[in-house]
Amino acid sequence: MYSRAYKTLVSAPPLIWVALFLLLPYGLMFAHSFWTVQDGVLVHDWNLSNYQKLLTNSLYAEVLFRTMRIAASVMLCSLLLGYPLAYYLSFHSGARKELLYQLVIVPLWVSYLVRGYAWKTILGSEGILNGFLQYFHFTHEPVSFLLYSPFAVVLMLTHIYTPFVFLPIYASLEHIPRPLVEASEDLGASPASTFFRVILPLSMPGLLAGATFAFVLSLGDFLAPLLVGGSSGTMIANIVQTLFGATYDWPLGAAISVSILLITLTLLFLTERLEKRWSFE
Amino acid sequence: MSSAPILQPTSADANAPLLEVRAIAKRFGTRDVLKNISLNIASGELLTLLGESGSGKTTLLRLIAGFEQPTAGEIWMSGERLDVLPPYKRRVNTVFQNYALFPHLHVRDNVAYGLRVQSVPKNEIAGRVDDALKMVKMVEFAGARPSRLSGGQQQRIALARALVNRPQLLLLDEPLSALDASLRKQMQSELKALQREIGITFLFVTHDQEEAMALSDRIALLRDGALEQVASPREIYAHPATAYTAEFIGQTNLLRGEICRSIATCGVLRWPLEEADAPARFSLRPEAIRLCPDGRRQTNEVKFRASVRQQIYGGASELLEVDCGADQLLRVRLPACGPLTGEHDFVFSIADAIRVAD
Amino acid sequence: MSRSTSTRRAPILAIYATVVFAFIYLPIVVLILYSFNRDGVGGFPPSHLTLDWYRQLFTDGPIWDSVLNSLLVASGAVALSLTVGLLAALALDRASFPGKALFRRLVLLPLILPGIITGLSLLMFVVLSGAQLSLFTVFLGHGTALISVATTELFAGLQKSDRAQEEASLDLGATPWQTFWRITLPNLRLALVAAGLLIFTLSMDEIAVTFFLIGRDNTLPLEIWGRLRRGITPEINAVSTLVFAVSVVLIIVWYRIRMRSVGTEAQQLPERP
Incomplete structure (x- = not known):
């Protein structure tokens, strides 16, 4: 029912905009990863030397491995916190459901930076947690390993991504028709087997979406390490940031970025396949 | 638009058909939804397109309204080629299945919508909207939001909104299917009385053969995108041409x-x-x-x-x-x-x- | 919904949920509490209540300059991303063109990719084009990255809206142009306001993309970021508390709007077959 002119009019501007301001920049990033820098000048000779460097220099592999470990920990922790919360809200919270739901949403709107900063004030050696421990005489010396460690990064990112993980899980739990649960119980399944045989499989798409989200966003984070990570908490995106800043080796930075992008897209692709397998509609 | 009074049919020649559907075909992808349909509708007639779901009756209606383009064939109305015009240039109005009332507009503004967008003078709009609301006995609901109305009331507003434009042809897409049985019977007789009174040609789509029998001057029975039989209710019941017709009607x-x-x-x-x-x-x-x-x-x-x-x-x-x-x-x-x-x-x-x- | 399954008590789960809530809210509560603490951030328990940090904040010129910058960038980003996002949503909903599937994925990329990648890509683009880094490049970056949010929200809005209403409008004699302004846009107004609020908040808080596109003038998050390097002061708690308060007000506005839309939908539901 829409004329050709209408369709052209609505599709041309966003197509042009996206091509110019998204496709072209991402393309530039890709192109840079094949160039090199000599004496502080960008040289446009196409080669794979940056990727070679990534594969041969063990520093990058080490940091990338640590980054994956941190991202996986964040994913696991947010699932462990987010799933039971979503399950409780969806199935057992009764009349307070809507209120509790909104309570989960509110922190989503609170600045990432502000929340990270709050953790810094809590975990520091002069921080609130140490003050608390000493006030109640749990310790007499400040505990210094809390801040500036991979642990602090995982804690902060888990805090930030738990509500993000909660949302898709809650949505998929809410979509489960309640008669299915009753049918399972009617057929003699205990609450536990109802959960593992009916509810968990049917909430898989939400669980996968939340898990991917937490993993992917943690993978590319460079602010949490700067805020609370210290040198032992450095992640791959921090290296990119240094290469673009102080070191001024954009091509190598671009090559790492492209690697992060490829890992991310692969994961998203796999999740999409898995989600399709787990959706029964 | 002409400002002919609403109570007179606007067709010039009573003998010539108002609408001519000439060898229309419609294909969606690889599916032939309509196959070579030819059908005339006389001025002032109430013709029903009857068929099971998937028979193509709604598609034919949407072709006449202009929401779809035919794959082949032509549609003519009052000696003018209709299928090349966009929907907003056709003197055809539609009562939609779920009424499609605009939720953000009050009843009065819903009814006035067609007149406003066609820049009818303001003082004329008020009178015509009032007349249309009177016609469907909904004057006291002029200031209400559509969501406050019952199904039957929404139905009346949809009718008023379409008729206020003085169409030459009114299309009704299963307008009663959302109503419960008793209200449906009542609306059937009201629709029929209204159509007699204003003399506008109605093309009515339904899958309910009893409804078709009760309302129509003629019934066009569709089966798998082709016309099975076109005849008056009495004729089609007494002399079904095919086994399908005989079983579908009664x-x-x-x-x-x-x-x-x-x-x-x-x-x-x-x-x-x-x-x-x-x-x-x-x-x-x-x-x-x-x-x-x-x-x-x-x-x-x-x-x-x-x-x-x-x-x-x-x-x-x-x-x-x-x-x-x-x-x-x-x-x-x-x-x-x-x-x-x-x-x-x-x-x-x-x-x-x-x-x-x- | 079955009453039996929705109200069944699960005490262990309830305790666990409470702990999770405590974890989520602990930093926020700490933040607010210490913005009123005379002896600064750290130490336990917080002692003397004071508004000094707020007083200091209100006379802090650079902070308010950065707030103004952030408001400017956010307003621009809302206008830009809603305009392009609305067209993109219409195109995805109604038009078919070569590369549509690719376009859909490309638009969404900034939403799912780490901010550093989008930020650096845009930085390279700006450098290539020879432009100076400034608030304008930040606005361009935010606006472009947040098209993803606008498109998602508005596309969902279009999918929910009743196509028959636009047909009814055309049927009643309105041109496509009139139909767009009188029916399509009003039907989308809730999605537009919701998307606008969301984009505004996200832009006010954005740091990963801004980090690479910023020129001489700071946005609020980058101003805070800069100060964090010099050490932590309760003044930052104070400004964060204010940002939090504004966010909460925005959330309440957003819920009001959503509840209203849910309300009208609920009223219409029984009439639909």
Whole structure:
């Protein structure tokens, strides 16, 4: 029912905009990863030397491995916190459901930076947690390993991504028709087997979406390490940031970025396949 | 737009058809939704497009309204080619299945919408909107939001909104299907009365054959994208052209048999018929069969003996299922007669066994 | 919904949920509490209540300059991303063109990719084009990255809206242009407001993309970021508390709007077959 002119009019501007301001920049990033820098000048000779460097220099592999470990920990922790919360809200919270739901949403709107900063004030050696421990005489010396460690990064990112993980899980739990649960119980399944045989499989798409989200966003984070990570908490995106800043080796930075992008897209692709397998509609 | 009064049909020549559908075909991907449809609608007529879901009736309606383009064929209205015009340039208005009232506009603004977008003078709009609301008896709801109205009330507003534009043709897409049974019956008679009163041509789409029978001047029965039969309700009931029509409109017994040497034979039933030898099918309505208590038949009647297998009481009438032997079952509708068992003689008139095509 | 399954008590789960809530809210509560603490951030328990940090904040010129910058960038980003996002949503909903599937994925990329990748890509683009880094490049970056949010929200809005209403409008004689302004846009107004609020908040808080596109003038998050390097002061708690308060007000506005839309939908539901 829409004329050709209408369709052209609505599709041309966003197509042009996206091509110019998204496709072209991402393309530039890709192109840079094949160039090199000599004496502080960008040289446009196409080669794979940056990727070679990534594969041969063990520093990058080490940091990338640590980054994956941190991202996986964040994913696991947010699932462990987010799933039971979503399950409780969806199935057992009764009349307070809507209120509790909104309570989960509110922190989503609170600045990432502000929340990270709050953790810094809590975990520091002069921080609130140490003050608390000493006030109640749990310790007499400040505990210094809390801040500036991979642990602090995982804690902060888990805090930030738990509500993000909660949302898709809650949505998929809410979509489960309640008669299915009753049918399972009617057929003699205990609450536990109802959960593992009916509810968990049917909430898989939400669980996968939340898990991917937490993993992917943690993978590319460079602010949490700067805020609370210290040198032992450095992640791959921090290296990119240094290469673009102080070191001024954009091509190598671009090559790492492209690697992060490829890992991310692969994961998203796999999740999409898995989600399709787990959706029964 | 002309400002002809709403009570007069606007067509110039009463004899020429208002709308001509000429060899229309519509294909969605690889599916032929409409196959070579030709249909004329006379001015002032109420024609019903009847068919099962998927028969293409709504697609034909949307082609006439202009929401879809035909794959082949042409549509003409009042001597003007219609299918090349965009929907907003056609003097055709639609009452949508779920009414499609604009939720952000009050009832009055919903009705005024068509006039406003066509820049009808403000002072004229007010009067015409009032007239339209009066016509559907909804004046007191002018300031309400559509979401506050019941289904029946929304239906009336949808009607007023379409009619206020003084269309030459009003399309109604299953407008009563969302209403409950009693309200539906009431709206049917109101619609029919309104159509008589204002004389605008109605093209009505429904899947409900009773509704089609009750409302229509003519019924166009669609089957799998092709026209099965176009005729008045009485004609289509009394003389169905095909087995499909006979079964779709009302109840019937479909008899399968053959004509051989001027005798029609369908199982145990035989009667004289002056037609060429061929396999044949006949439609015999249940009410055409009567009890024959004295066992005597007229010359133009067929008599058979059958045992009652089942009896369903229906108030004024009874529906029997009888076995004429050799597992040939027939449905018989009798005036209420009390419980009936065992074997009885039945008769029907030869003229009531209508030969139908496959 | 079955009453039996929705109200069944699960005490262990309830305790666990409470702990999770405590974890989520602990930093926020700490933040607010210490913005009123005379002896600064750290130490336990917080002692003397004071508004000094807020007083100091209100006379802090650079902070308010950065707030103004953030408001400018966010307003621009809302206008830009809603305009392009609305067209993109219409195109995805109604038009078919070569590369549509690719376009859909490309638009969404900034939403799912780490901010550093989008930020650096845009930085390279700006450098290539020879432009100076400034608030304008930040606005361009935010606006472009947040098209993803606008498109998602508005596309969902279009999918929910009743196509028959636009047909009814055309049927009643309105041109496509009139139909767009009188029916399509009003039907989308809730999605537009919701998307606008969301984009505004996200832009006010954005740091990963901004980090690479910023020129001489700071946005609020980058101003805070810069100060964090010099050590932590309760003044940052104070400004964060204010940002939090504004966010909460925005959330309440957003819920009001959503509840209203849910309300009208609920009223219409029984009429639909």
